[in-house]
Amino acid sequence: MSKHSAGPGREESGPRSYSDPPTKPRRKRVVLADSRAPVTRLRTVVELEEQTSYGEELVRQLIRAQFKAAAVAWLSVVLTLAALPALFFFLPQLTLVTVAGVRLPWLAMGLAPFPLLFAAGYWYNHKAERQERDFVAMVEK
Amino acid sequence: MSAQIWALAGVLAVTVATFVVGWRASRLANTTQDFLVARRTVRSRRNAAAVSGEYLSAASFLGVAGLVLKDGADALWYPIGFTAGYLALMLFVAAPLRRSGAYTLPDFCEARLGSRALRGLAAVLVVAIGILYVVPQLQGAGLALRNILPWVPTWVGSAFVAIVVIINVFGGGMRAITVVQAFQYWLKLFAIAAPTLVLCVLFVGKGGVRDSDTTALSEPLPPTFTTASTINVETPVVLQAKETVKFYARGTIDGEDADGSAYWTAGSEHTVDAGTTMHFSQGSSVPVVTGAPADNASWFAPAATSEDVFTTYSLMLALFLGTMGLPHVLVRFYTNPDGRTARRTTLHVLVLLSLFYLFPIMLGVLSRLYVPELLVDGKTDKAVLALPLKVVPGLGGEILGAITTAGAFAAFLSTSSGLLVSVSGVLSTDVLRGRVRDFRFATAVAGGVPLALAIAVRQSDISLTVGMSFALAASTFSPILLLGVWWRKLTWVGAAAGIVVGGGLTLTALVISTISGLTGGWAPGWVSQPAIITVPSAFLAVFLVSKMTPAKVPSDVAQVRLRMHAPDGLGLTRDRAVASFGTAEERSRLADGRHRK
Numbered sequence: 001m002s003k004h005s006a007g008p009g010r011e012e013s014g015p016r017s018y019s020d021p022p023t024k025p026r027r028k029r030v031v032l033a034d035s036r037a038p039v040t041r042l043r044t045v046v047e048l049e050e051q052t053s054y055g056e057e058l059v060r061q062l063i064r065a066q067f068k069a070a071a072v073a074w075l076s077v078v079l080t081l082a083a084l085p086a087l088f089f090f091l092p093q094l095t096l097v098t099v100a101g102v103r104l105p106w107l108a109m110g111l112a113p114f115p116l117l118f119a120a121g122y123w124y125n126h127k128a129e130r131q132e133r134d135f136v137a138m139v140e141k
Numbered sequence: 142m143s144a145q146i147w148a149l150a151g152v153l154a155v156t157v158a159t160f161v162v163g164w165r166a167s168r169l170a171n172t173t174q175d176f177l178v179a180r181r182t183v184r185s186r187r188n189a190a191a192v193s194g195e196y197l198s199a200a201s202f203l204g205v206a207g208l209v210l211k212d213g214a215d216a217l218w219y220p221i222g223f224t225a226g227y228l229a230l231m232l233f234v235a236a237p238l239r240r241s242g243a244y245t246l247p248d249f250c251e252a253r254l255g256s257r258a259l260r261g262l263a264a265v266l267v268v269a270i271g272i273l274y275v276v277p278q279l280q281g282a283g284l285a286l287r288n289i290l291p292w293v294p295t296w297v298g299s300a301f302v303a304i305v306v307i308i309n310v311f312g313g314g315m316r317a318i319t320v321v322q323a324f325q326y327w328l329k330l331f332a333i334a335a336p337t338l339v340l341c342v343l344f345v346g347k348g349g350v351r352d353s354d355t356t357a358l359s360e361p362l363p364p365t366f367t368t369a370s371t372i373n374v375e376t377p378v379v380l381q382a383k384e385t386v387k388f389y390a391r392g393t394i395d396g397e398d399a400d401g402s403a404y405w406t407a408g409s410e411h412t413v414d415a416g417t418t419m420h421f422s423q424g425s426s427v428p429v430v431t432g433a434p435a436d437n438a439s440w441f442a443p444a445a446t447s448e449d450v451f452t453t454y455s456l457m458l459a460l461f462l463g464t465m466g467l468p469h470v471l472v473r474f475y476t477n478p479d480g481r482t483a484r485r486t487t488l489h490v491l492v493l494l495s496l497f498y499l500f501p502i503m504l505g506v507l508s509r510l511y512v513p514e515l516l517v518d519g520k521t522d523k524a525v526l527a528l529p530l531k532v533v534p535g536l537g538g539e540i541l542g543a544i545t546t547a548g549a550f551a552a553f554l555s556t557s558s559g560l561l562v563s564v565s566g567v568l569s570t571d572v573l574r575g576r577v578r579d580f581r582f583a584t585a586v587a588g589g590v591p592l593a594l595a596i597a598v599r600q601s602d603i604s605l606t607v608g609m610s611f612a613l614a615a616s617t618f619s620p621i622l623l624l625g626v627w628w629r630k631l632t633w634v635g636a637a638a639g640i641v642v643g644g645g646l647t648l649t650a651l652v653i654s655t656i657s658g659l660t661g662g663w664a665p666g667w668v669s670q671p672a673i674i675t676v677p678s679a680f681l682a683v684f685l686v687s688k689m690t691p692a693k694v695p696s697d698v699a700q701v702r703l704r705m706h707a708p709d710g711l712g713l714t715r716d717r718a719v720a721s722f723g724t725a726e727e728r729s730r731l732a733d734g735r736h737r738k
Contacts, residue, residue: 063702063706066706073228089445089450095441103359105442110217111499113225117228118488121491122488125231128484132708133708135707135708
């Protein structure tokens, strides 16, 4: 029973006639956001890309941390190596010291630097990968 | 005679193997990407071997031992520097550069700073550095072939290597080269390690230094000839005699004709002209070319004068920062799938390099005892080739000599190939139009010019020339890479200023030191290794000019920084080679639906 009676056979685009609809409208489900998807990750990555201030700050922190790790590794190697020429120049008696049958300069310059370089590289790789994993974990939370 | 046959057989075996391995891989190389970047299908450990194989040039294989023979402890900075340069690359540049998606240095300049003009300037520098690095390789090839076949002129060896390399690169570009380079690292390692171990065992077995009547390494006496030796002086040289020495000479000494016995007093210096033959008897002391330590004690000890220390620091700076600017090093990065593997590959490379460098150092020390005659004409780069036969006369020495010669040729072939690929790549994409045909044309040009220069220009120590190209790379590209990756405010004007200042100063120093070498050697040591002046100047220029042009900071700098530093799993990297050269299908597969560069 409808309050509005439009008479037989009349169709209007105005106030709808509920008395006699031609077919029942099919139910449609409208999805504005898929609640099963990881919305937070999408949003944070989008924030990173759109360079919101939050995104920029995250990235800047990561860059600073990576640079610090690289600088620490590099400086520890370079300062050690750069000290050698000065050391042997100002203290020439050190060039006569013998360790295990090999003179100290040849050990210090021909053998020791290589494990040192590898150790610095290994440490940095470990640290950088950990920092990146932490960043991704934070972004994907 | 049979030594020559063994050595030739070794060289031919290496050449043929290179061709075969390269040809099989090149049948799969069809697209521009294959030619430029081996389509990123290279696994990490093989890539590390390929990187090391390409990096270990004649400077590492021959030059290190030669310089250790001549300069002693100071030459140890070369292997340290070559390796530490890789560490710098790994710490500061590896992952961000890979993530930026750039496939060459000029491409990185454009990606980061947004300027085509800078890209062109960078391309010019890449070609200059590449040429400066290839010329000593080709000259070393000429020297090595001459060592086997003394009647062959030096240009034959250079032309041989140049032609083999051009053909190989012609055929397959980067893809062929990767497999070849990996194979060549192991070949070179074997070629240097096996003879060294054998020689060391024999040396110790003979009783070491105590047995022979050579000068001990730490005595303040000059080295002595272990056998009667005849030396043909081919380029004019100035020699210093630390002890009195009597010998027979035929030619021109000190401007006067010499024919018969000659007598040099202790502490004297003499000029010997080209075409002179000098014959020394066993046990006489060796006159050493001026500029090198004349007695074993000063050879054994590190730098003792302030000028030498200064030059050492300059060398360290050039080598530590120069690696990242070498064209054939950077191009290999792109073959890694992501930033993380780029870092890991570099770590593997550090191990492979460290393992290698132990051996030329030991060979250099042995050379001081067994082949001191090379000190007379100063051509010590032959040390690794000449040593085996002196320690082990007979068949064993011939075979070992053939192995080291084969390894040396592997070094020439691999580094020249890598450089040729990268220089041709830059020429074809930045000067020509980037098709496969353009790449092949660029290959012919980029191979022919260094060959012409190698023949025309007088040969100097391989490692010194290589050190100069490191200085050039350190003065031009390392400021741009380091500041481009880590500093927000870099502008293309600043980068261009850095290239002009750093490159200009280094090339000026190169010209001065060449002139000085031809006119008597008046320039101080640091002119031939100018990094300690040029590198800080370049950094300063880049920094100041960038600060002065803040308006030229690229508009997308935040996005580019994000791309370079964000971890790999987040899908933020771009692929510039695909964007420029990929097929439509590859491009759509990698696109994310957003219309952004």
